[in-house]
Amino acid sequence: MIALLALVVGVVLGLVLQPTIPAGLQPYLPIAVVAALDAVFGASRALLDGIFNDRVFVISFIGNVFVAALVVFLGDQLGVGAQLSTGVVVVFSIRIFANAAAIRRHLFHA
């Protein structure tokens, strides 16, 4: 599956090239990664449910990343950056857990 291949290639390139992130973007990268992970888990669950739609995935991926970055940015401006950042990560974690549980039920019927 080309999607999985692309993921692997991305990881390998990231490890090999080791580019430096501009300092301004550095606090947002982990948030963006977690948001993207949530979208991926959601897509995997949809795939197993048979209702996967690539357009839905693309929009949810980009949307998650954008909204997460926006919320964290706003938090930094307001002075509650650490708290909002924590909140965003927590919310995405909850969603990832939910999707993972659904995937688990599909795969192991348990």
Place this chain on the structure above:
Amino acid sequence: MREAVTRRPNKGQWIVALLLFGLGFGLAIQVRTTQQDALSAARTSDLVRILDDLSAQRDRLAAEETQLRATIAELETGADQAQVARQASKERLQSLRILAGIVPVTGPGVTLTIADPEGVLDAGDILDAVQELRDAGAEAISVDGERVVATTAIVDTPEGIAVADTALTSPIEIRAIGDPDTLTTGLSFPGGVVESVREAGAEGIVVEREVVEIAAVE
């Protein structure tokens, strides 16, 4: 799902692939960054808190260091003082031993050899000699091999002069350890021991020596 595997990737799947590539890329970078320098990804407020913690720790350690240095200095002077006291005690012990005559002594000094074949001298003359030597700073004195200390008896007996219950026979050898010049002057000045011995009819000769050996009290 089987469809997704067997079909040729369409445009939608390319875009998905692209996004997943981005995810993998970002994931790898973020993990690397965190491994190398966790601080660079921290938020400002976290960094401030970390800085405060480190400053407080630094202050605490600096205070501890000062205290420990003070303790070291205290212990060192304490050790020095103990050392000095110990040394002083040792020296005192040694000089008391010498005074008491319980240790043999070796050092520079003089020998006073008195030839008295006719026995014209008495205990008083020997006592004068010993006293004069003491006044001249002799650290240890012996008369004919008998160590003379504060309790040594120098008396006249029918057999002659006795020092520590031993009769003296001419020539009488008096040894003293101390500064040779001072001791010689102490014996040889006008009106001193050498002169009075000569007037009594005996002969006394003072010789400065580099090494004089005096035994302990028996």
